[in-house]
Amino acid sequence: MTAEAQAETVRCAAWPEALLIATLFAMDPHGLGGISIKGRGSPFFDAWLDLLKELLPEGAPLRRCPVQTGDDRLLGGLDLATSLAMGQPVVQRGLLSEVDGGVLVLPMAERLSSATAARIAAALDEGQFQLERDGLTSLLPARFGLILLDESMGPEESPPFALLERCSFRLDGNGLGLGDLAGDGASLEDIERAKSALPEIGLASESLLEAICEAAQAFGLNSARPALLCLRVARMVAALDGRKVATLGDVTLAAQLVLAPQALQLPPPPEEPQPEDSDQQPETQDEAEQTEAEADAKPPAETPPDSQADAEPKSPPNPSEILVDAVKSALPAELIAALGSQAKPNRQGRASGSGGGSMQKSPLRGRPIRSRSGTLKPGERLNIIETLRAAAPWQKLRRRPQADAAPETGRKRIEVRKSDFRIRCFAQPKEATTILVVDASGSSAFQRLAEAKGAVELLLAQAYVDRSRVALVAFRNEAAEILLPPTRSLARARRQLSDLAGGGGTPLAAGIDTALLLALAEKAKGRTPRLLFLTDGRGNIGREGKAGRAVAMADALLAARAVGLAEIAAVHIDTSPFPRPGARELAEAMRAIYAPLPYLNAQAISAI
Amino acid sequence: MRIAFPFTAIVGQDDMKLAMLIAATDPGIGGVMVFGDRGTGKSTAVRGLAALLPPIKMVKACQYHCDPRADKSSCATGCVHRLDGEIPDVGEMATPVVDFPLGATEDRVVGALDLERALTQGEKHFEPGLLARANRGFLYIDEVNLLDDHLVDLLLDVAASGENVVEREGLSVRHPARFVLIGSGNPEEGELRPQLLDRFGLSVDVKTPDELAVRVEVVRRRDSFDRDSAGFAARQAEGEAAVREKIVAARARLSDIETPDAALEWASRLCMAVGVDGLRGELTLIRAARAVAALEGDARVEDHHLRGIAVMALRHRLRRNPLDETGSSTRIERAMSDLFGS
Numbered sequence: 003m004t005a006e007a008q009a010e011t012v013r014c015a016a017w018p019e020a021l022l023i024a025t026l027f028a029m030d031p032h033g034l035g036g037i038s039i040k041g042r043g044s045p046f047f048d049a050w051l052d053l054l055k056e057l058l059p060e061g062a063p064l065r066r067c068p069v070q071t072g073d074d075r076l077l078g079g080l081d082l083a084t085s086l087a088m089g090q091p092v093v094q095r096g097l098l099s100e101v102d103g104g105v106l107v108l109p110m111a112e113r114l115s116s117a118t119a120a121r122i123a124a125a126l127d128e129g130q131f132q133l134e135r136d137g138l139t140s141l142l143p144a145r146f147g148l149i150l151l152d153e154s155m156g157p158e159e160s161p162p163f164a165l166l167e168r169c170s171f172r173l174d175g176n177g178l179g180l181g182d183l184a185g186d187g188a189s190l191e192d193i194e195r196a197k198s199a200l201p202e203i204g205l206a207s208e209s210l211l212e213a214i215c216e217a218a219q220a221f222g223l224n225s226a227r228p229a230l231l232c233l234r235v236a237r238m239v240a241a242l243d244g245r246k247v248a249t250l251g252d253v254t255l256a257a258q259l260v261l262a263p264q265a266l267q268l269p270p271p272p273e274e275p276q277p278e279d280s281d282q283q284p285e286t287q288d289e290a291e292q293t294e295a296e297a298d299a300k301p302p303a304e305t306p307p308d309s310q311a312d313a314e315p316k317s318p319p320n321p322s323e324i325l326v327d328a329v330k331s332a333l334p335a336e337l338i339a340a341l342g343s344q345a346k347p348n349r350q351g352r353a354s355g356s357g358g359g360s361m362q363k364s365p366l367r368g369r370p371i372r373s374r375s376g377t378l379k380p381g382e383r384l385n386i387i388e389t390l391r392a393a394a395p396w397q398k399l400r401r402r403p404q405a406d407a408a409p410e411t412g413r414k415r416i417e418v419r420k421s422d423f424r425i426r427c428f429a430q431p432k433e434a435t436t437i438l439v440v441d442a443s444g445s446s447a448f449q450r451l452a453e454a455k456g457a458v459e460l461l462l463a464q465a466y467v468d469r470s471r472v473a474l475v476a477f478r479n480e481a482a483e484i485l486l487p488p489t490r491s492l493a494r495a496r497r498q499l500s501d502l503a504g505g506g507g508t509p510l511a512a513g514i515d516t517a518l519l520l521a522l523a524e525k526a527k528g529r530t531p532r533l534l535f536l537t538d539g540r541g542n543i544g545r546e547g548k549a550g551r552a553v554a555m556a557d558a559l560l561a562a563r564a565v566g567l568a569e570i571a572a573v574h575i576d577t578s579p580f581p582r583p584g585a586r587e588l589a590e591a592m593r594a595i596y597a598p599l600p601y602l603n604a605q606a607i608s609a610i
Numbered sequence: 611m612r613i614a615f616p617f618t619a620i621v622g623q624d625d626m627k628l629a630m631l632i633a634a635t636d637p638g639i640g641g642v643m644v645f646g647d648r649g650t651g652k653s654t655a656v657r658g659l660a661a662l663l664p665p666i667k668m669v670k671a672c673q674y675h676c677d678p679r680a681d682k683s684s685c686a687t688g689c690v691h692r693l694d695g696e697i698p699d700v701g702e703m704a705t706p707v708v709d710f711p712l713g714a715t716e717d718r719v720v721g722a723l724d725l726e727r728a729l730t731q732g733e734k735h736f737e738p739g740l741l742a743r744a745n746r747g748f749l750y751i752d753e754v755n756l757l758d759d760h761l762v763d764l765l766l767d768v769a770a771s772g773e774n775v776v777e778r779e780g781l782s783v784r785h786p787a788r789f790v791l792i793g794s795g796n797p798e799e800g801e802l803r804p805q806l807l808d809r810f811g812l813s814v815d816v817k818t819p820d821e822l823a824v825r826v827e828v829v830r831r832r833d834s835f836d837r838d839s840a841g842f843a844a845r846q847a848e849g850e851a852a853v854r855e856k857i858v859a860a861r862a863r864l865s866d867i868e869t870p871d872a873a874l875e876w877a878s879r880l881c882m883a884v885g886v887d888g889l890r891g892e893l894t895l896i897r898a899a900r901a902v903a904a905l906e907g908d909a910r911v912e913d914h915h916l917r918g919i920a921v922m923a924l925r926h927r928l929r930r931n932p933l934d935e936t937g938s939s940t941r942i943e944r945a946m947s948d949l950f951g952s
Binding site: 073076077089090091116117120121124127129130131132133134135136137138139164201211212214215216218219224225226229230233234387390391392394395397416491 | 612647650651653709710711712713714715717718719722723724725726728729730734737739740752753756779780796797818820822825826828829830832833836837
């Protein structure tokens with residue numbers, strides 16, 4: 003490992019370790035689930051993949067599955083050409099079944115939709131899947147391993163957790179140069195020998211199993227999967243080594259390969275030094291062994307409770323930062339509903355129709371819904387199955403006149419008329435992201451934060467119907483921050499919101515800037531951002547952190563104009579007790595809808 | 611056929627197992643929704659249940675495997691010959707447990723024109739779909755919160771009416787589709803549509819066990835199953851048979867279980883205290899308690915039966931206060947100890 007790589011916070015793979023992982027993975031791709039790899043652009047990745055190809059058994063398929071692959075190619079469907087030639091439906095296998103016995107490579111795994119991920123995960127768990135498509139029913143084998151190419155740029159993006167969790171290994175090729183790629187993996191004979199020995203490999207002692215579970219728990223890995231994968235890897239390591247039992251050394255190595263890299267993605271329990279230890283010294287076998295031995299020797303009662311809540315860092319009790327508990331939202335429900343159903347509030351107005359949650363009919367993209375009859379226009383796609391279904395009842399009738407005219411050609415042709423055409427309709431969820439921008443400054447942050455939390459949760463409660471995401475930006479003291487990146491999950495939002503604190507000055511301009519950046523990022527992802535500002539509009543901290551109302555307001559107006567120019571839908575809810583012209587001016591600069599909020603109701607006050 | 615991990619070998623997760631046994635005893639309960647983290651054995655339990663369920667008697671000629679004792683009017687096409695007063699051929703089959711795979715197309719779910727027969731023989735013939743296959747059994751939808759909206763709508767309608775009406779491609783078919791819906795999903799992936807959630811009779815939340823000893827046992831059993839499925843299943847066979855008999859006995863007893871007024875009042879008071887809308891909650895509560903009494907071999911519904919299932923019968927029916935951090939389960943528990951003491 004190079005010095006720079008070691009300095010990085012992300013743990014980099016060393017080549018010998020990558021070699022071992024390739025060897026293990028080649029032994030049983032399906033049993034080990036998969037590998038998540040970072041650093042696709044580096045020479046490391048290509049070298050590693052070439053190596054894996056050599057190690058995989060002869061003829062094992064290695065297929066690439068583009069991120070936008072539709073169900074018909076992923077799962078399979080009707081093989082039209084063969085079906086027509088044979089006169090009977092023939093299944094065309096999808097990628098998941100074509101890679102049976104091999105490896106499926108998923109580039110840009112961080113862009114995979116959760117729906118696609120769920121389909122892949124289901125097949126991975128069962129080693130087969132039930133095809134129920136296009137009038138066909140078939141049980142297809144699908145024993146494969148995954149390679150997720152994680153090309154995410156920051157911590158906000160990551161491959162779907164459903165798939166990550168099923169992967170045994172993580173590799174990071176960033177920071178590895180060509181010079182590091184020395185050495186070869188095991189030979190094919192070694193792998194074959196280890197594979198045949200594998201069923202016989204036992205554990206040196208039962209306490210090793212406990213040690214694995216305990217380590218997984220200490221790393222904050224709640225699911226049983228990582229522990230099982232770790233156990234499997236320990237046995238494989240022993241088999242590769244030509245031993246009959248897996249020892250503490252094997253288990254330690256397996257824990258390093260399987261558990262430690264996963265744990266780094268979760269906050270380590272504060273009292274547990276173990277994750278940090280193996281993080282800094284991943285290559286030092288002795289040290290890690292020591293740590294493992296420590297964990298092993300420790301009676302279970304002493305292990306810290308690892309529930310998520312405990313693992314999350316708690317803010318220290320700081321008088322200026324008041325932890326706010328959620329109270330009932332003071333936001334009028336109609337306003338939230340209006341926002342939810344509002345596609346573009348500026349100029350065109352709210353009357354433009356279709357609600358935010360509605361599906362956008364699109365001839366080309368999205369999920370197929372149903373088909374309609376009509377003439378085929380350029381760019382549209384024929385739903386062949388439905389077209390055949392429409393044509394089927396007429397076959398006898400249509401064949402009759404032709405049979406008289408032309409002699410039998412031996413094979414029955416299917417007579418399809420224009421009126422049979424069924425055109426595929428796709429529906430694309432209009433994905434919207436509502437960004438709440440909350441003024442968390444000063445003493446009254448109490449109420450506003452609580453309202454904002456309430457608004458986020460109410461919006462999320464509708465998220466299933468709406469297909470929209472919610473994000474939260476808060477500004478206080480000198481800066482603004484994204485407290486909740488765009489999410490659709492109520493459970494996650496609730497967890498992150500419970501620690502939201504308020505207090506300090508009002509960096510209004512920074513708040514608007516941050517929100518705009520987030521909105522533009524969402525727009526770049528093809529979603530429709532909407533901004534919802536909850537502030538009294540009285541900024542007192544300028545863009546460069548300078549205090550002063552005049553500067554702050556001038557900066558805020560500039561920032562607001564940028565929002566207006568970017569044509570992003572916005573609503574400004576004035577939270578001050580007496581609406582002032584300044585706030586309205588701000589809203590106008592943003593071309594936002596301006597709504598003064600009836601100040602806190604009695605229920606909210608009594609709840610505090 | 612691959613061997614499923616035995617139901618009785620699942621460590622812990624008692625709520626989930628109980629909910630499934632209740633649904634197996636009284637299919638009218640309205641299905642089970644299992645929420646939970648990944649890797650907690652949701653799918654494993656359903657597949658294990660399939661292997662455990664006692665076989666059912668059915669009309670051999672019926673493609674919807676109708677109950678020979680059932681009213682003849684319940685089946686549209688398969689059992690027509692019964693109209694003539696004939697005694698149908700009766701066969702036996704395993705209780706269907708049908709997987710609803712993500713990515714299934716509508717035609718395979720509701721059924722459609724049999725393409726092969728239409729093209730080759732020019733016959734108009736209905737090919738039943740997943741809903742028909744699940745009739746009198748279980749329909750399992752993993753990741754139900756990721757299901758496409760138009761399929762959810764379809765499912766809601768069929769689950770409510772117990773009948774699948776197909777009007778497409780010149781076909782007009784109706785057939786019985788009564789099944790126990792089992793859904794599973796991870797709340798982190800997105801919320802479930804309220805209408806669909808409401809259809810489920812029971813809802814359970816599964817969590818990863820946090821005790822080390824339990825976790826070790828989970829991993830140990832899974833590992834020994836992975837290494838020798840057949841041997842593992844054979845070792846569990848006795849326990850499996852015992853549970854199967856328990857279900858059969860409970861089904862036979864179910865209609866004789868007494869429901870004293872005290873139990874009805876108990877249910878009403880609890881539902882009022884936690885603010886459950888409508889009567890569905892109370893009905894489910896009583897029905898589930900009756901199934902538990904039958905499973906436990908008791909003659910009448912007692913308070914402890916109700917207590918054991920109150921949370922799973924009601925937790926998804928409470929009006930949600932999005933800002934209340936207390937989970938629904940806690941609110942029900944609290945109401946129970948307030949009302950009836952601990």
